[in-house]
Amino acid sequence: MTLRIGVIGAGIMGSDHATILHRWISGAEASMIVDIDADRARQLSERVAASWSTDAAELIEDSDAVIIASHDSTHPELVLACLAAGKPVMCEKPLAPTLAEAIEVYQAEQELIAQRGGPGLVSMGFMRRFDPAYVEMKNALHSGSHGPALLLHCVSRTVTSGPGSTSRSSVTNSAIHELDIVPWLLDSPVVEAAWQAPRSSSLAEGLQDPQIILLRTADGVLAAIETFINARYGYDIRCEVVAETGVIALRDSAAITTFSGKSTSTSLAADWRPRFADAYRLELQTWVDALNNGLVSSLPSTADAVRANAVADAVITSMESGGSFVTVPNPFVGSKVGEVNGTS
Amino acid sequence: MTLRIGVIGAGIMGSDHATILHRWISGAEASMIVDIDADRARQLSERVAASWSTDAAELIEDSDAVIIASHDSTHPELVLACLAAGKPVMCEKPLAPTLAEAIEVYQAEQELIAQRGGPGLVSMGFMRRFDPAYVEMKNALHSGSHGPALLLHCVSRTVTSGPGSTSRSSVTNSAIHELDIVPWLLDSPVVEAAWQAPRSSSLAEGLQDPQIILLRTADGVLAAIETFINARYGYDIRCEVVAETGVIALRDSAAITTFSGKSTSTSLAADWRPRFADAYRLELQTWVDALNNGLVSSLPSTADAVRANAVADAVITSMESGGSFVTVPNPFVGSKVGEVNGTS
Amino acid sequence: MTLRIGVIGAGIMGSDHATILHRWISGAEASMIVDIDADRARQLSERVAASWSTDAAELIEDSDAVIIASHDSTHPELVLACLAAGKPVMCEKPLAPTLAEAIEVYQAEQELIAQRGGPGLVSMGFMRRFDPAYVEMKNALHSGSHGPALLLHCVSRTVTSGPGSTSRSSVTNSAIHELDIVPWLLDSPVVEAAWQAPRSSSLAEGLQDPQIILLRTADGVLAAIETFINARYGYDIRCEVVAETGVIALRDSAAITTFSGKSTSTSLAADWRPRFADAYRLELQTWVDALNNGLVSSLPSTADAVRANAVADAVITSMESGGSFVTVPNPFVGSKVGEVNGTS
């Protein structure tokens, strides 16, 4: 059975998802491409042997399932449209630009579940949970060989910030991956967050860059995160868990070493796509397999997305109020479904 | 379009190929499993949602294309049967246990091509050509940044030799990967081979292990290969090209580093499957894509297989005659098609 | 000319210094050993061909120069005695257990300089400034190739805390190395410090361990320091400078790699001596060379020691007051010499 998946957004991530579906995924195909730019939609559709449109409603109608990779601001409305049509949807992070909108989508999904039963329809594109290295690290940690975790050091460096980047968007758009992966790795939600910064790089215009984020989980683990979106030298993601009797760290994934010009070197990627190519593929295959087998997807849920947004809100509050620790609000308090604040 | 692929052999490699087809390949499915052991065939067929049989002829009849992963001794006959039925086939290495049989299959394919035109039907499973690290190494070498290649150092270590292993089978079954990859990397055929050995490991029963193989290409590059099939400590494949102004080496591909018990360590696999998981997947996807698009597969051909067998023959001649360099015979001399001894 | 150096303290560091003098240093010898434990003094003296005593005054009288490696609490009195006798002295860190005592010693030295002119007599044993890796890192940073520094990540892990360790002594005795090396690396004094901690390791009795220290320099660089004195797995010191266009990091200094039991590994030391063996030797040779040539030693001064103590005080104030940033007091304000708060 070949699942027909419509892809909304023909930019970098939409193109990536459509191409992965077309070339690498078993049991699915990219069936339609939508973009507000008709040329862009058409060009991508030709590369992946799909139809195209500029009308998202047409795509949702036509598809077995939907991938949303359009501008962040469009995510809530499009997810709500998929929910209304009863179509499974994989939404690129973030679920919404603000916590309030994210909660709104979450509640809409909860209402649908209350009405018709069954699992939720929305899966979130936090692809790092499918990266083999993060998965191996989580397994090694929870094997217990090194005792319980105490500290986490994360580094997230990208080459150049996109247009319109701000100190806040550095948190909500880039560090958001760490805000999701830290509680996932540790199996414990983030309860407090603080923000600090050194002097800003002269190459970072209009924003504070780099930044240091501190997270504290319910279990008392402290995570120190560096996010630096104008690091220039390369795309570099690191993570190290310090446990009571041992330490586990992600390792540089270069495939070859070169000896040349008085140095030994390995290459760094210019952006996230080579580093997380496997993660994107495994994420989509996992989602497609769940859909084809009528199972609940193991991708993150809207509740996970809401939690990441709530942590981002606390980080930004700390940023704007002097850097002290700020309690992460329970985003589900007062929600109709009264869900407990656990991580999935 | 979903290609229906029959898999002959439900042992380690057959299971791997069938599972990869079922879970990871776009545009194909494992449609039937054959094994001489009916239970084994049935069990694998259930895991990959295929039918099963003990009759290879039935499978060839039923399938759009065939994968042969049964015992080495059955390869020639099964490939000939696929040729007779006009079915595309991907045969695990080696094409045949002996050079003579390999040439026979090669000639049968050439005759078919002469009769009906078009490309050959047989693709060979030398998966390392699809390993991203080898591919990156080859690209880096041929970028020319480091000048022409002069030397190659290869190491191939496995944990324990299989039952019935001999000094000769260490060449034809294990080192054969290096005999294929060396001329592929260098774009130059092997013209001479020599064999040497130290004292044998006391843990290697009934064979000389490790062995050293020296290959000389038409371009004058020398490759020094260590093959050690009872290395015990782990599966470890290395390759380093020494060029005029720089060196390129494969790098250990571990994803995480562990700090524990006064040491920093990374894991080594127990066998080839984790190390070459990507290579097997990319090999099959490339083959399936070519079949689905009516293109010639970029997998190695029977001519490549014959060449690797011819080099293995020269190595064994050296082994049995004191270790001097032995000229690799041109296996195509006198063949009806008079093909030149170049590498693909 | 062979300088006669007396060593006070025959514990781990005193033994190390005496042995290094005896075996590796050009132009000096260990001439006398003093310890309050006569047996310990005698035994060490025999190993290094020196005389021995239990009387520090006798040693100071007898020696051309003095090394103080006795208990921290004895440092101020012994340094003052050396100053009174006009003998050059190399004092192990810290100069004093408290900032007030350190300032007292600093002022005594300043008065002596005011009276008799010339340079100071006291050199401090912050050996990391002589570690070739830290020196190479500092040179690489100040070469300017990577732009100005923005962030520093430091990790200091030891196997087990000594008897009587407390949350405070973890700062004054272990992290003190980072409190000295950070401003030295950056050529900018520390002006603010903050302290945070995760849950404590169950293996750390009677103290908070690990701890996170944040330092801000006058230049606006932020340093994030992990100090973990019961890390169990090995002695592990790391440092990474993040600059505007590149990053420089210390590298694991293991000399061999072992492949065994399905893993690739390098050894970690059990304590600081193998890691900093070169640093201790170079520190002593540099000190001896300066003395033998009548030059000012390039070892850190009492002013450097006072600065490190002042930063430690700010860290402890933050520890005891909720973790906010605390301004590092200028320890030289109101001092008779009115020295500017620069780093040497």
Add this chain to the structure above:
Amino acid sequence: MTLRIGVIGAGIMGSDHATILHRWISGAEASMIVDIDADRARQLSERVAASWSTDAAELIEDSDAVIIASHDSTHPELVLACLAAGKPVMCEKPLAPTLAEAIEVYQAEQELIAQRGGPGLVSMGFMRRFDPAYVEMKNALHSGSHGPALLLHCVSRTVTSGPGSTSRSSVTNSAIHELDIVPWLLDSPVVEAAWQAPRSSSLAEGLQDPQIILLRTADGVLAAIETFINARYGYDIRCEVVAETGVIALRDSAAITTFSGKSTSTSLAADWRPRFADAYRLELQTWVDALNNGLVSSLPSTADAVRANAVADAVITSMESGGSFVTVPNPFVGSKVGEVNGTS
């Protein structure tokens, strides 16, 4: 007690030895420098606070012990002069340009021992035996944890060959280090040697470069050595021992890692001095300590030097006769002392 050491030769190695004596060695000083070029002798003597001369006889007369670092061709005559004067001497490798001359010196020393008793006076400068990494590797091998050795892989690459280099001098001057270190590591003498080569680098004028040397020890271990003296990219020495259940390898000794321009890199030295700085210092300190304590030096002996020369002869015979294995002659057969061909 300060040993007065005369240094013959003020070129690269003589300058290095004199500087090390002056700056780093406990218990000795560079007392006189001799060079045929008076200016060069004088300039070096000023840097190390020694006297100077152009007359080696004057230096031998004046010194407690002698270091010979002049042109290879002068070694035999100068060592014989030291023997005649009864002065301990440390001679840079090789002991002599030819095996016959080396044997002559060896026999002269044996006669002196026969006459006056006691140990020999000549120590050889094969500094790698004092490199901490090689020593750690040898200890790890002989700890027995990995079973007996089977294979050795050595790589010796330098940036550019010196003037007048030939295919033969690449063996006698560069690979000679491996010809000494292999039997030392394995505790087993080399009994056979063979030589092979790929096409030569276009950057290597007038010689075959790189070369492959195969050595077989009495214990049946096979060592495969690459020597490449125009490797251009950097000074790179590697060694890996393959034992029955594990492998031990030298590790790149860079102190810092740099992340810059889309790559992660470590530096390679331009020549051997930084790589073996510790080895040269430890070699000299060991020699000086033995002399000062009246003990036999643990540096290699003239017998070791003769053995390395004998292996080099066999390699060159193989080079000139088609590449087959050549038996290493027992250089001590017929010598007056009839010494057995073991390694020290």
